[in-house]
Amino acid sequence: MRHPLELSPFACTRDWIMSAPLLLRRPQLPAYYTCTSCLVRLSRWRGSVRAKSTAAGATAKPFTLPSKPARTRFAPSPTGYLHLGSLRTALFNYLLAKATGGQFLLRIEDTDQKRTVADAETRLYRDLRWAGLQWDEGPEAGGPYGPYRQSERSQLYQEHAHKLLENGHAYRCFCSSERLNALAQQRHKMGMATDYDRTCAGIPKEEADDRAAKGESHVVRLRVPEQYPAYKDLVYGAFKPLKRRGHVVETAYEDPILLKSDGLPTYHLANVVDDHHMKITHVIRGSEWMPSTPKHIAMYNAFGWTPPQFAHVGLLVDEQGNKLSKRNFDTDITAFQEMEIFPETLTNFAALLGWSHQEKSDIMNLEDLVKNFSLKFTKGNTTVTFGKLHFLQRKHAALRAKAGGEPLMDMVQNVVNLLTGPESTYKSGDLGVLQGDSLLLDEYVQKVIQADPENYTNANEWVYRNAFMFQLLRHPESVTSADGVPQQVKALRDVKEWNRDELNTKIKEIIDARPEGRAGAKDVYHYLRKALTDKDDGMRIYDIMMILGREESLARLGADS
Numbered sequence: 089m090r091h092p093l094e095l096s097p098f099a100c101t102r103d104w105i106m107s108a109p110l111l112l113r114r115p116q117l118p119a120y121y122t123c124t125s126c127l128v129r130l131s132r133w134r135g136s137v138r139a140k141s142t143a144a145g146a147t148a149k150p151f152t153l154p155s156k157p158a159r160t161r162f163a164p165s166p167t168g169y170l171h172l173g174s175l176r177t178a179l180f181n182y183l184l185a186k187a188t189g190g191q192f193l194l195r196i197e198d199t200d201q202k203r204t205v206a207d208a209e210t211r212l213y214r215d216l217r218w219a220g221l222q223w224d225e226g227p228e229a230g231g232p233y234g235p236y237r238q239s240e241r242s243q244l245y246q247e248h249a250h251k252l253l254e255n256g257h258a259y260r261c262f263c264s265s266e267r268l269n270a271l272a273q274q275r276h277k278m279g280m281a282t283d284y285d286r287t288c289a290g291i292p293k294e295e296a297d298d299r300a301a302k303g304e305s306h307v308v309r310l311r312v313p314e315q316y317p318a319y320k321d322l323v324y325g326a327f328k329p330l331k332r333r334g335h336v337v338e339t340a341y342e343d344p345i346l347l348k349s350d351g352l353p354t355y356h357l358a359n360v361v362d363d364h365h366m367k368i369t370h371v372i373r374g375s376e377w378m379p380s381t382p383k384h385i386a387m388y389n390a391f392g393w394t395p396p397q398f399a400h401v402g403l404l405v406d407e408q409g410n411k412l413s414k415r416n417f418d419t420d421i422t423a424f425q426e427m428e429i430f431p432e433t434l435t436n437f438a439a440l441l442g443w444s445h446q447e448k449s450d451i452m453n454l455e456d457l458v459k460n461f462s463l464k465f466t467k468g469n470t471t472v473t474f475g476k477l478h479f480l481q482r483k484h485a486a487l488r489a490k491a492g493g494e495p496l497m498d499m500v501q502n503v504v505n506l507l508t509g510p511e512s513t514y515k516s517g518d519l520g521v522l523q524g525d526s527l528l529l530d531e532y533v534q535k536v537i538q539a540d541p542e543n544y545t546n547a548n549e550w551v552y553r554n555a556f557m558f559q560l561l562r563h564p565e566s567v568t569s570a571d572g573v574p575q576q577v578k579a580l581r582d583v584k585e586w587n588r589d590e591l592n593t594k595i596k597e598i599i600d601a602r603p604e605g606r607a608g609a610k611d612v613y614h615y616l617r618k619a620l621t622d623k624d625d626g627m628r629i630y631d632i633m634m635i636l637g638r639e640e641s642l643a644r645l646g647a648d649s
């Protein structure tokens with residue numbers, strides 16, 4: 089029979105102790121001993137296997153949205169800026185609220201004042217709004233369950249820690265950090281989880297209260313239950329904890345700290361108390377929080393509250409499987425803004441990282457995402473590839489060009505700024521000639537964008553690609569051509585009305601008059617493109633000639649005199 093861990097996708101990091109020379113003074117471990125933290129992981133894994141095997145035959149749709157309006161939240165710490173991973177978390181919570189007619193809350197988890205970055209909060213507001221994720225309740229928006237900054241809610245956390253002290257679900261721990269460190273080191277050496285040994289759980293309550301009243305430094309710990317409650321993750325399915333085995337000597341308890349010695353809450357207490365008081369119904373968060381979730385559910389039970397529903401989404405990793413970090417592009421979203429990525433491109437991109445849909449096309453703006461949202465999340469990590477980002481950007485550029493209005497004018501403005509800026513190599517005289525009948529450079533730029541929107545990633549790249557539309561080009565020397573073509577195309581000067589139909593008719597005439605006939609059409613078109621743009625590919629020939637107009641087109645073809 090194989091060790092149960094061999095069947096598990098998780099390697100037990102502690103089972104080396106099984107074969108290590110026994111330094112420990114504890115009973116011989118049973119043959120299939122599994123350490124506590126592995127028990128938790130195993131049970132989670134078994135839970136997900138169970139969920140998978142029942143899903144196949146199940147008739148209920150597992151990804152459908154809740155039938156009642158969901159209240160969700162995004163709860164960042166102002167210890168850094170919004171980055172791709174946290175934007176995705178915010179977005180999923182926003183979409184769930186909006187898709188069910190609920191509310192999206194913003195809560196600032198600023199209990200760790202030492203790590204707070206001065207401008208992080210204002211940047212966060214700005215970046216969320218830039219992405220279109222306006223919160224219904226939170227700082228600057230107000231709401232009935234505020235304040236929405238945890239540093240302003242300390243009183244509430246202390247009251248709640250005391251409730252748990254009163255009902256026996258929490259206790260005061262007076263251990264010094266030296267003792268805890270020594271304990272952790274010793275347990276680590278023995279290959280055991282570095283949890284707490286519950287020394288202080290045995291102190292009678294009156295004595296503990298008395299020592300606290302006299303000002304003795306202490307923390308408040310949650311007394312975790314003998315067995316964690318079961319719960320159902322909306323992504324991973326049922327979590328069913330395994331029973332502790334009676335014959336395993338296990339004196340460690342996870343008992344998380346709720347209140348620190350300075351009286352401020354830890355994340356565990358603050359987020360449970362706030363989610364309850366803010367009537368949060370659903371929490372979508374990164375899978376790094378999965379190990380903490382049983383503790384959080386235990387805390388809801390200790391308070392006698394109903395926990396929200398949890399959906400854990402996988403981590404973002406690069407193509408080598410490494411967690412995204414600053415080195416591999418998980419910089420704050422300013423980097424995307426500097427690349428002129430549109431907000432709708434970035435939210436589209438972020439949404440597709442671990443969420444899937446039934447639509448034919450991946451191209452969705454925020455409104456489409458709300459309309460199509462479901463809880464169809466991928467289990468496991470999501471690989472981020474940036475080719476997709478640029479693909480989506482070009483598609484959204486085309487949508488902007490088609491729809492017109494302000495989003496298109498933003499693109500136009502970026503291009504105009506680039507052309508007329510102090511570092512521009514484009515001559516205002518040239519631009520003046522080219523814009524011709526258009527009264528403004530904006531109008532001319534808009535026409536060019538609308539002729540080639542599917543290649544727009546940012547102003548700089550796009551202008552470089554279409555430089556021939558912004559400078560006077562005179563019969564480039566690089567043009568080589570099939571016999572006679574340069575002379576033959578000069579017949580375009582006979583076109584009376586410079587419009588698509590007449591140009592088309594004249595070019596067909598030119599082609600038909602050549603000995604090669606239609607077989608030589610590509611030579612004619614290639615020459616036209618080369619002479620008009622000095623490039624081998626790009627926007628359609630007729631668009632180019634229409635935007636440049638008769639004079640400039642003929643000048644490029646050497647047919648103006």
Ligand SMILES: [Zn+2]
Pocket residue numbers: 260261262263286287288289
């Ligand atoms: Zn203690």
